Amino acid sequence: xxxxxxxxxxxxxxxxxxxxxxxxxxxxxxxxxPHRAACPVPSLPSAAQAGSPPGGADTFxxxxxxxxxxxxxxxxxxxxxxxxxxxxxxxxxxxxxSGRGDISANLLSVFGHDPAQIPVLTPxxxxxxxxxxxxxxxxxxEYDRWPDEGMIRRYRFLHGSGQYIWVADxxxxxxxxxxxxxxxxxxMINIESQxxxxxxxxxEEQRYRLITQNLQEVIALHAPDGRLLWLSPSTRNxxxxxxxxxxxxxxxRWLHPDAWQRWLALRAQGAEAWVGRSLxxxxxxxxxEWRWLETCFARFTGEFIVGGASLQSVTRDVxxxxxxxxxLRESEQLYRSIFDHVEALVFVVGVEPDGEFMFLANNxxxxxxxxxxxxxxxxxxxxxxxxxxxxxxxIENYRECVARRAPVNYVQFGEWLGVQRYLDMVLTPxxxxxxxxxxxxGLGTDLSAQRQQLLTLQQTSHRLxxxxxxxxxxxxAGDLAQDALTWSDNLRQWFPVDAPxxxxxxxxxxxxxxxxxxxxxxxxxxxxxRLIGLLSDLARGVLIDIRRDVLxxxxxxKERWMSWSVTRLTETPAVLRIEGSLQDVTERVAAEQAVxxxxxRDAAVLRTVAEGIIGVDAEGHISFANPAARHLLGLTGQxxxxxxxxxxxxxxxxESNFLTALTDGRSRTGVQSEFYRQxxxxxxxxxxxxxxxxxxxxxxxxxxxxxxxxxxxxxHEAALERLATTDELTGLANRRAxxxxxxxxxxxxxxxxxxxxxxxxxxDHFKQVNDTHGHAAGDALLRAFSGLLREKLRRPDICxxxxxxxxAVLLPNTPCRGAFEIADRLRQAVAAMRVPTEDGxxxxxxxxxxxxxxEQVANASEAxxxxxxxxxxxKSGGRNRVCGCEEPKTCVSSPESAADDPHRAALP
Numbered sequence: 001x002x003x004x005x006x007x008x009x010x011x012x013x014x015x016x017x018x019x020x021x022x023x024x025x026x027x028x029x030x031x032x033x034p035h036r037a038a039c040p041v042p043s044l045p046s047a048a049q050a051g052s053p054p055g056g057a058d059t060f061x062x063x064x065x066x067x068x069x070x071x072x073x074x075x076x077x078x079x080x081x082x083x084x085x086x087x088x089x090x091x092x093x094x095x096x097x098s099g100r101g102d103i104s105a106n107l108l109s110v111f112g113h114d115p116a117q118i119p120v121l122t123p124x125x126x127x128x129x130x131x132x133x134x135x136x137x138x139x140x141x142e143y144d145r146w147p148d149e150g151m152i153r154r155y156r157f158l159h160g161s162g163q164y165i166w167v168a169d170x171x172x173x174x175x176x177x178x179x180x181x182x183x184x185x186x187x188m189i190n191i192e193s194q195x196x197x198x199x200x201x202x203x204e205e206q207r208y209r210l211i212t213q214n215l216q217e218v219i220a221l222h223a224p225d226g227r228l229l230w231l232s233p234s235t236r237n238x239x240x241x242x243x244x245x246x247x248x249x250x251x252x253r254w255l256h257p258d259a260w261q262r263w264l265a266l267r268a269q270g271a272e273a274w275v276g277r278s279l280x281x282x283x284x285x286x287x288x289e290w291r292w293l294e295t296c297f298a299r300f301t302g303e304f305i306v307g308g309a310s311l312q313s314v315t316r317d318v319x320x321x322x323x324x325x326x327x328l329r330e331s332e333q334l335y336r337s338i339f340d341h342v343e344a345l346v347f348v349v350g351v352e353p354d355g356e357f358m359f360l361a362n363n364x365x366x367x368x369x370x371x372x373x374x375x376x377x378x379x380x381x382x383x384x385x386x387x388x389x390x391x392x393x394x395i396e397n398y399r400e401c402v403a404r405r406a407p408v409n410y411v412q413f414g415e416w417l418g419v420q421r422y423l424d425m426v427l428t429p430x431x432x433x434x435x436x437x438x439x440x441x442g443l444g445t446d447l448s449a450q451r452q453q454l455l456t457l458q459q460t461s462h463r464l465x466x467x468x469x470x471x472x473x474x475x476x477a478g479d480l481a482q483d484a485l486t487w488s489d490n491l492r493q494w495f496p497v498d499a500p501x502x503x504x505x506x507x508x509x510x511x512x513x514x515x516x517x518x519x520x521x522x523x524x525x526x527x528x529x530r531l532i533g534l535l536s537d538l539a540r541g542v543l544i545d546i547r548r549d550v551l552x553x554x555x556x557x558k559e560r561w562m563s564w565s566v567t568r569l570t571e572t573p574a575v576l577r578i579e580g581s582l583q584d585v586t587e588r589v590a591a592e593q594a595v596x597x598x599x600x601r602d603a604a605v606l607r608t609v610a611e612g613i614i615g616v617d618a619e620g621h622i623s624f625a626n627p628a629a630r631h632l633l634g635l636t637g638q639x640x641x642x643x644x645x646x647x648x649x650x651x652x653x654x655e656s657n658f659l660t661a662l663t664d665g666r667s668r669t670g671v672q673s674e675f676y677r678q679x680x681x682x683x684x685x686x687x688x689x690x691x692x693x694x695x696x697x698x699x700x701x702x703x704x705x706x707x708x709x710x711x712x713x714x715x716h717e718a719a720l721e722r723l724a725t726t727d728e729l730t731g732l733a734n735r736r737a738x739x740x741x742x743x744x745x746x747x748x749x750x751x752x753x754x755x756x757x758x759x760x761x762x763x764d765h766f767k768q769v770n771d772t773h774g775h776a777a778g779d780a781l782l783r784a785f786s787g788l789l790r791e792k793l794r795r796p797d798i799c800x801x802x803x804x805x806x807x808a809v810l811l812p813n814t815p816c817r818g819a820f821e822i823a824d825r826l827r828q829a830v831a832a833m834r835v836p837t838e839d840g841x842x843x844x845x846x847x848x849x850x851x852x853x854x855e856q857v858a859n860a861s862e863a864x865x866x867x868x869x870x871x872x873x874x875k876s877g878g879r880n881r882v883c884g885c886e887e888p889k890t891c892v893s894s895p896e897s898a899a900d901d902p903h904r905a906a907l908p
Contacts, residue, residue, distance in 0.1 A: 218234050231246060298313070358379060475582070480539060534546040546565075561590075565581045565583070612630075612706070739864070745798075777842055831843075
C-alpha cells in the first residue's frame with residue numbers, strides 16, 4: 001500500500017506526468033483500503049515525524065515536502081456531528097477514539113496551517129471553507145449514501161496566507177461489519193493553478209469567440225460519433241440560436257428527419273466515416289423555417305483536446321445554392337410544376353460534353369404552342385424535331401449563348417399548329433460547379449403579350465444564378481520562439497509551410513519569424529514587406545493581433561486573396577505563442593476592387609450615392625446615420641444622432657416597422673413601407689433590418705437599417721399599369737381593361753339588382769378620313785372623339801377603345817331607356833363636332849348599339865355581343881343612328897326612372 005501511494009504521489013508531483021494520473025494512483029490506494037473497521041487503518045505522518053530521515057521506521061518521514069495531504073477521520077467519534085466531511089481531521093497526536101482524527105504533517109507546507117495548532121478539526125475546517133461553498137459541501141456529507149468508490153469534491157479553502165485557494169478533496173468511507181460508516185480516509189491537494197489555467201482557457205475561448213462571432217460560417221467541435229461539443233458564437237448570426245441552445249438539446253430536435261437518419265448512419269460507421277465528409281441537410285430555424293446548410297468535417301488537430309473532441313466542422317448557409325441546384329437536377333415533372341403556370345413558354349436545353357445540344361424539358365405553354373408533349377420533347381436533339389434550316393438556326397443561337405456566357409435575346413418566327421407566331425425568346429445560361437455552361441433555360445412569349453411578364457421571369461432567372469462560392473479557412477498555432485507551429489491540413493496542401501530553411505538564408509524574414517517563412521514566401525512581393533512588418537510588431541509585443549488581406553500563390557499556381565488573422569496569446573517576450581488563420585477572400589476582394597474601380601472617378605460618390613443606413617440602439621434611438629440617410633430623410637445639416645428612430649416614419653408607426661425587430665429579434669429584408677422626409681412628406685422605401693447579436697455589444701446591441709427610395713420604381717410601376725390598361729392614342733381604357741370593368745359591373749348589378757347598360761360605338765366611314773386626309777388627321781379625329789366622350793359622360797361611366805374606330809361605354813345605374821337617350825344625344829354631339837387639321841376641318845358621324853346588362857343576359861360577354869349586333873343593325877340601316885332595346889319591355893321605362901337618370905345632368 002505504501003509503495004502504491006508513493007508511486008501515485010510521485011506521479012502527481014512530477015512535472016513530467018499528468019496530474020490526473022497521480023490522482024488515479026491515490027484513488028487506487030483508497031480503493032485498496034479495507035472496507036471494514038476490523039481492517040487496520042494506517043497511521044499518517046505527524047509533524048514530529050516529518051523531519052525523520054527517509055528509509056527509517058516511519059515510511060512517511062519525508063511527507064512535509066509532498067503536495068498531497070492525507071487524512072483519516074473517525075466517524076464513530078463524530079456521529080454527533082454529521083457535518084464532518086472529507087478533509088476534516090484532528091490535530092497531530094489526537095487519538096482516534098476522541099472523535100478527532102489524523103492528518104499528515106505537510107498540512108503546513110501545502111495549506112499554510114500547523115496541524116499542532118488545531119484544537120478540534122471539524123469546526124476549524126468548516127470555518128475555513130469559502131462562504132459560497134459551505135452549503136454545497138455540507139449537503140454532500142451524508143456518509144450512509146456514499147458509494148463504495150468514494151467521492152471527489154472541489155471547493156475553495158482559506159490558505160494560511162489569508163487567500164482562498166481551490167482544493168480537490170478525494171475521500172472514501174470505510175464501513176464496519178454492520179455496514180455503518182466507520183472511517184473516512186482521503187487526500188487533499190491544492191489545484192489553484194489548474195483552476196486558474198481553466199480560467200485562462202475560458203478567457204482565450206472568449207477571445208476566440210470575438211474573432212469568430214462575425215464569421216459567415218459556424219465552427220464546431222464534435223465527439224467521435226458526431227455529437228456537438230462546442231459551437232462558435234457566429235451560430236446566432238447564421239442560425240438564429242445561441243450556441244448553448246443547440247448544445248442543450250439532442251441534435252434530432254433541429255435536423256430534418258432525413259438528415260437525422262444520415263447522421264445516425266455515419267455515427268454507426270465510426271469516427272473515420274466523418275473525416276472529409278461534406279453533408280448538406282435541412283435545419284430548423286427559430287421561425288420554423290427549414291434552411292439548407294452544408295457542414296464539412298475534418299480531424300480536430302488542435303493542440304488542446306476540448307471535451308474529448310476528435311472532429312471539427314465548418315457549417316455554411318447554402319440555402320440559395322441548394323435551391324438552384326435542386327431546380328437544375330429535378331426531373332421533367334419538377335420542371336413542369338415550376339413552369340406550367342406561367343404565361344411564357346419555358347424549355348430547358350442540355351449542353352452535352354461534345355458541344356451538342358439536347359432538349360430536356362418543356363412546360364404546358366410550350367406544348368400548346370409547338371404540339372410537342374414532354375415525352376416527345378425530352379431527350380431529343382433539334383434536328384430530330386425541327387426542319388433542318390430551323391434546327392441549324394436554333395443551334396446557332398444556343399452556341400452563341402454558350403460562347404457569350406450571358407443571356408441571348410432573339411425573335412423567332414414560324415408556323416406552329418397552323419398559326420403564324422412571332423416569339424420573343426431569351427436564352428439564359430446555367431453554370432455548373434466548374435463554371436462551364438451546362439444548361440440553357442429558354443423563356444418565350446408572344447410579342448403581343450405583356451412584356452413585363454417576360455422581364456420578371458428573366459430577373460427571376462438571373463437571381464437563381466447568384467451562387468457565391470464559400471471561402472475556405474485554414475489555421476496555424478504554436479510557439480514562434482521554439483520554431484514549433486502546427487498547421488491545418490488545407491494550409492499544408494495550399495502553401496509551402498514546411499520549407500523555412502532556404503527563406504531564412506535568403507534573409508526573407510527576421511529570425512523570430514522563421515517558422516512562418518515558408519508561408520510568407522507564397523505572398524506576392526508587393527504585399528510581403530507590410531505583412532512582415534506587422535508580424536514583427538506582433539512578435540515584439542507592439543501589436544496584440546493583426547488582420548491583413550494579401551495576394552498569395554498556391555502550390556497549384558493559382559493566385560488567391562487570403563485574409564491573415566493572427567493573435568499573440570502570451571505576454572512574455574521569451575514565449576511567443578500565436579494563433580492565426582488564413583481565409584480565402586478572393587471573391588470579396590474582387591468585388592471590393594470592382595467597386596473601387598467603378599467609383600475611382602469620384603470618391604465622394606461612393607460615400608453619398610448609396611442606400612441610407614442608420615443604426616438603432618437597444619432603446620430605439622438612432623446611434624448613427626450615413627450621409628445618404630440624412631439626405632433621403634431631409635435632415636442634412638441637422639442633428640440626427642440620439643433622436644427616436646420613429647422619426648423616420650413621421651407622426652405614426654405603421655404595423656410593419658423595423659423597431660419590432662428589437663423585441664422579436666428577427667432580421668427582415670425587402671420590406672416596403674413609407675418613410676417621412678422633412679419638409680416634403682411621406683415617400684416609399686424598401687428597407688432591410690439586421691439585428692445585432694447580444695455578443696456584439698451587451699450595452700448597445702440594437703439594429704442596423706438599410707433603406708432606399710423607391711419612388712421612381714413606384715412611378716414606373718404605375719406607368720406600366722397605365723400602359724397595360726390604357727389606350728395609348730386616346731387615353732381611354734383599352735379592350736382588356738374595359739372588359740374587366742364590364743365583368744365587375746355585371747356582377748355588381750346582378751348582386752344588388754341595379755340597372756346598367758353598355759353602348760357599342762363605331763365612327764362611320766373612318767377609313768375614308770384616313771384615305772382622304774391622312775392617318776394624322778384620323779388620329780386627331782379619334783382623340784377629339786375620345787375627348788367628347790369624356791366631356792359628355794359622368795365620372796363613373798367607363799369609356800374604352802376596343803380597337804380601330806370601335807369604342808364602348810359602360811353606363812352603371814342606367815336603365816335601357818336612359819341609355820338609349822344618352823346614345824342619341826352622343827350621336828348628335830358627334831355629328832356637330834368639327835376637328836381642325838392641316839387639310840381643313842374634318843367631321844364624322846357615329847353609329848351606336850345599346851344593350852341592357854340585366855335583361856335576359858347571361859354574362860357580360862353576351863351583353864357586349866348584343867350591343868355589337870345592335871351596332872351592326874345601325875350600320876346596316878344607314879349609319880348615324882342608334883339601335884337596340886327593341887322589345888317593349890326593354891324600351892319602356894317609368895317617368896320616374898327617366899327623371900332620375902343621372903345622365904340628364906351630364907348631357908346637354
